[in-house]
Amino acid sequence: MRLPSSLTPLRHHAFAWLWFGNAISAIGTWIQSTASAWVMTMLAPDPLMVSLILAAAQLPILVLALPAGALADRLDRKRLLVWSNLAMLAASGLLAALQLLGLVDAWLLLLLTALLACFTALNSPAWSSSVPLLVPRAELPQALVLNSVGFNLARAVGPALGGVIVAGGGAAVAFGANALSFAIVAVIIGGLLVFPASTRPADLPPEPLVQAMRLGLRYAAYEPSLRAALFRSAAFFGCASAVWALLPLYVHNVLGLAATSFGLLLASMGAGAVVGGLVMPRLRERYTPDTLVMLAGVVNAAALIPIAVMPGLTVAAIAMFVFGMGWIAAAASLQSTVQLACAPWVQARGLAIYQAVYNGGMGFGAIGWGWLGMHAGVKGALLAAGLGGIVIAVLARSQQLPSEVPDPAAAPQHSLPEFAVGAGLMEVLRTDAHPVLVSVAYVVGESDIAAFRRAMQGLRQSRHRDGATDWTLVRDIGRPEIWVEAFRLPDWSELRRAALRFNALDDAMMQAALAFHRGDSAPEMRIFLAVYGTGSGHGHHWHPGMFRG
Template identity: 30%
Template sequence: MAEQAAVSTEPAVPVQPERRLTTFSSLQHRDYRYLWLGQVGHSASLWMEQIVRPVLILQLTDSALMVGLVVATRMTPMLLFGLLAGVAADRFDRKRILLVTQWVTMSIHFLMAALVLADVIEPWHVFVTTFASGTSMAFNQPARQSLIPQLVPREALLNAVALNTSAMNLMRILGPAIAGVLLLSGVGPVYLLNGAVLLGVMVSTNLMQVPYQPRPPEGETSVLEDLRESFRFVARTPAVFAIIGPALILFVFGMPYLSVFVPLFAKDVLDLGDSGVGALVSAAGVGALIGSLTMASQTQLRRRGLLLLIFLALFSGGLLLMSRSTMVPLSIIALMLTASMSTSYMALTNGLLLELSPPEMHGRVMSLLSLDRGLVPLGATIAGALAATLGPQDGLLVMASVCLGLTLLAAVAAPALRRV
């Protein structure tokens, strides 16, 4: 299905003569451009799915708790398979991993379109395909992130990571807006478009020529030993541990705002209806795009660990503002602030982890974040239960308050992070 990755004797893109980085510097590299274009399409599909899935489950069950549970189902594979996916990214051809996961996701979208258009869709179909899609994503992410250092010079790494995030956030604006328009005709057309987009993503991925990827000699170490080595690396590298730990706050108590609370706010608080979900997520996408492009424009950042804590605190403040809002303009401002800070936080986190780890461990180190992402189901379940019990506004207030409190605690209890 895919052409074999081009192999060279160099471990990464040759270092170019030093030049001043600009916001879009990394796009000068041919193969990174194909990775980036694939990320654009992949993100468009992802964000349209983020809109259509809660809308579909609400249509089938009319339950806020079920929205939280389906989000939890989507993220559970991160916890179950995330570390194994990191080992796979370090052992096998990362380009081939991307192609296989993209084919799986494309097939799921076309299957869901058929079920919806045939009017035989049931809630269990949503849960099963959501789990399968989440499993595909669990293997896709560490492979994709680990490819970036192979395609750009080291000095452009943060720029490339931030631009990769920008691609996702550009589609956070356009994807939900497109989904919102298509939802006026029903759920089925959204899934059909998703499948077609993934086909284009596979074409872009196949065009990449990936340089040499360091791999352990075949049969020399077991999968279990590879996993142990990743934990030993974190244990002897306090900076990496200090970066991964606080991300737990964002994933558990913060990220459910988009998948659980935004659909509920659109329908129950702001009275915007199903298509309003897409409009609110697009507003968040504007803020996220601003945040990621700002990070891509930075050539040198100091006190980066302290910056991570500031990003988390401002993210929590945005959630608090949104929880009290009953006006569309104020909700949009709160969403833009929240999304901008979460995107800046993740771009800097990913860049630091790739910078601080050796190339042969990039997949495993990036997959350690899956331990945090894998707990999103816990946060989504809590968020759904709080929304069902207290209502969307007070439920979000509780989550935001916990997020802010834990951020302040991390600032005091993690001096290693402040020194990064």
């Protein structure tokens, strides 16, 4: 049977299991979130304390996402996923036991929520970066939509189920249900999923953790598509966080209703997201990602206005349905751009940075909206979020998302020159203790200088994306036609990794620069090794090696 276009990625069995595990985990998460928020309204019913539940669930991920992404790019992904789910099982099980014993107060609830978020941070980059390994690139955007649909199906079921469980069995049972979801996911990952083996050469060690984190940040800074997606994510999620921060208190204080009504509103939001996910293929045909994210931001913000000015359960349910549709349109489009812009070797780190932006926007936004709710009231804060969100959604479009993202895994048409190592240096290189400097000398005509310098800016981005820590372009004062590009890498192993990362986009940047070279032979390329302790006992001296083409 042929699947509809919106469900096509599910024909890949490994992705189907990943999707199922994502949905099970999300149901547990929403049960936990509903129970935690409602318990806090009982323990400390003021806007700031209730909003701190969201902050505690989000801000640890902001801090730990990048180290977790670096680990996911370095370690066995399957093993990392299994152990992180077992750790989340332990944290949520502990919360359930303490709640059952009546030992949970407001601050302990925040502490254990933050602990669970720490393990979630370890899990999330490895989980999200697994999707491109299981579906073809052409199906990746819809696969991400389906993941969001699964998450929002859980949002439609989980909060309502959470409200019923809290009302009928108490919060301890709800926390226990979340622990059970992690056990199920660990079994699915450990027994049913198989990921492709690493392609890193056996003699090339993994990147040191801190170096891997820095490279992830540099990649985000010098990849335009990823940079724009991160900026737009911060703007969108910072405004949208008002709902998550204030909705529990809106239901409890403004509407005067119980936990089941809070769960109903979250379920309505989830239902809207499911409907939005099913129509996403048509929306992508009609709108570019840039326009779609802007419209989604406007829709989300506008949905908050009637909640503030016309309080009522029916109005709120309709508004949350609309909010859910806008949420999935923006979130899926933003994450799709991030996934498509990240090369395979930095996939988890790129997604970790996106998740850090997401959780930072949600966490700090929640604190800000909670503070405003204390001074302007819950309805006033929601109205401000609605009106301000519309303006921000339009202004954020100054950072445009691309309609098409070049494939960072595409192979280059041209090969990099092979290099030989001078006698006596191989043992020094194996220590990986010395920075490496690469220089490339071009001969450029006077009339080509302006165009050449523009081309070199593109090549500069390429060098930084692939691992260069410093880059400069200098001109020979004695022979002004000679321009030298020089860039530094942390060590010899990083130079080898940079060569393996060279892709079609890097090749295009390099060929654009080479087009302006007017020498009788190819540009002279050389590698220099920093050798410490060879002179006065401090600093370093550059020892030349040969770079042969």
